[in-house]
Amino acid sequence: MKTIFTFICLLISSLSFAQISILNTDIPRVNDTMRYSETTIGITAAQAAKTGVDTVWDFTNLKPVTQDIEKYYAPSATPYILQFGILNAATYGIKDDALNALAGFGSVSGIKIENVYGFYKNTSSANVLMGRGITVSGIPLAMNFSPRDTVYKFPLNFGDRDTTYFKGTATIPSVGGLSQQGRRITKVDGWGLIKTPYGQFNCIRIRTDITETDSLIITTLKIPIPNNRTIYTWYAKNEHYPILEITQTTGIAGTLTIRYKDINRPEAFYSAARFNASRTTASGKDTVNLISTSTGSPKSYQWTITPNTVSFVGGTSATTNNPRVIFNAGGVYTIKLKVIYEGGQDDTTRLDYIKVQNVGLINTEKI
Numbered sequence: 578m579k580t581i582f583t584f585i586c587l588l589i590s591s592l593s594f595a596q597i598s599i600l601n602t603d604i605p606r607v608n609d610t611m612r613y614s615e616t617t618i619g620i621t622a623a624q625a626a627k628t629g630v631d632t633v634w635d636f637t638n639l640k641p642v643t644q645d646i647e648k649y650y651a652p653s654a655t656p657y658i659l660q661f662g663i664l665n666a667a668t669y670g671i672k673d674d675a676l677n678a679l680a681g682f683g684s685v686s687g688i689k690i691e692n693v694y695g696f697y698k699n700t701s702s703a704n705v706l707m708g709r710g711i712t713v714s715g716i717p718l719a720m721n722f723s724p725r726d727t728v729y730k731f732p733l734n735f736g737d738r739d740t741t742y743f744k745g746t747a748t749i750p751s752v753g754g755l756s757q758q759g760r761r762i763t764k765v766d767g768w769g770l771i772k773t774p775y776g777q778f779n780c781i782r783i784r785t786d787i788t789e790t791d792s793l794i795i796t797t798l799k800i801p802i803p804n805n806r807t808i809y810t811w812y813a814k815n816e817h818y819p820i821l822e823i824t825q826t827t828g829i830a831g832t833l834t835i836r837y838k839d840i841n842r843p844e845a846f847y848s849a850a851r852f853n854a855s856r857t858t859a860s861g862k863d864t865v866n867l868i869s870t871s872t873g874s875p876k877s878y879q880w881t882i883t884p885n886t887v888s889f890v891g892g893t894s895a896t897t898n899n900p901r902v903i904f905n906a907g908g909v910y911t912i913k914l915k916v917i918y919e920g921g922q923d924d925t926t927r928l929d930y931i932k933v934q935n936v937g938l939i940n941t942e943k944i
Contacts, residue, residue, distance in 0.1 A: 597779050599732065599733035600733075601703075602815075603812060604704060604812070604817060606668075606669070608669075611646065611818035612920055613644065613836045614643070614845055615645070619835065630735070634769065636771070643849050643873035644873070645918045657719065660710055660719035661710060661719065667698050667707055670694040670710065671697075672693070672694055673693040676755070688753040689715070690712065690713055690754070692710070695708075697728070702731055704727075704729045704731070705727050706722065706728055709757070713748070713753065718747040720745040725741075726741055744759075745758070758789070758790055766783070767781070768781045773837050775837060775838050778813035785807065785809075786806075787805065787806050789806075791804045806826045808824050809822070810823075822836050846922065848872075849916060850924050851869070851914075854867055858932050858934075860935035864891070865901070865902050868899050871916045878896055879896060879916075881895070883910065883911045884908065887903065887904050888903050890902065901942070907934050910933065913926040
């Protein structure tokens with residue numbers, strides 16, 4: 578009887594650590610919404626790199642710093658229905674917050690780049706990044722990759738390895754735009770069991786090394802910005818979204834960003850809204866920059882200034898992430914910022930934050 582019991586226990590154990598194969602039906606689909614928590618603590622670079630066969634990854638100690646929802650849009654629900662809905666027939670698009678942040682540098686030189694999306698075609702044989710949609714000075718453009726970026730080839734099994742190259746540009750002549758080019762090396766380098774605050778799952782582990790250059794183009798000037806990174810991803814069957822994804826950037830300012838599939842945790846939004854001002858003592862001739870330092874990737878912003886004797890200048894408004902303001906009356910001003918995410922919201926208030934005097938002086942900046 579003892580031998581039979583031992584055999585059953587071993588059988589159950591072997592089943593719980595069985596290798597799995599990931600298909601295109603196991604990754605996100607159009608109209609999916611995936612809630613994730615994000616943190617920068619709880620895993621070291623050495624722990625992220627740990628892998629092998631029949632491995633247990635225990636990350637149950639992760640604590641969310643912020644939380645959000647990733648949405649997988651039908652191309653028809655984006656500004657790029659013509660470029661990627663009709664002409665290229667992408668499966669879905671997702672907002673590229675990293676490139677949206679990069680695009681902010683363009684506004685300094687007079688070009689406005691916004692609404693950056695990555696568009697993917699998902700088939701039974703591969704998941705391919707076809708290119709990106711970007712809006713340059715109000716005009717929606719397509720950055721079609723040629724060659725295209727093959728993210729995964731299916732089925733994904735332990736030991737699989739693939740290399741792909743990609744390149745694309747989207748510009749308006751005499752104005753500017755963005756370009757990207759690089760190489761992706763993907764290897765399924767481990768399998769086993771992963772544990773996170775969301776649960777535990779049989780999984781495979783994928784390591785992706787990306788060597789990439791993102792270039793901001795301002796008229797004829799091209800400013801290259803390296804964007805090299807290693808991404809560690811754990812996938813389980815039928816979950817549609819990675820159980821855990823760790824992105825490690827390289828260089829002097831290298832970072833380790835951790836995000837994992839999770840349930841709704843309202844506490845993740847506490848203290849998410851944060852901001853600073855370029856100065857806290859001002860006069861009527863000064864322009865004050867209000868700078869959001871909020872965690873995560875807010876979808877919208879709302880600034881409230883009390884008293885409201887202020888003007889927003891430089892093409893900014895109360896819903897701009899980093900507005901520019903001048904004060905039209907002397908006194909002490911309270912500033913409030915409310916940020917809204919796909920998955921929640923937060924606000925913060927700084928009482929009597931900015932002191933203003935000498936309002937008789939003239940500020941000539943245009944509203």
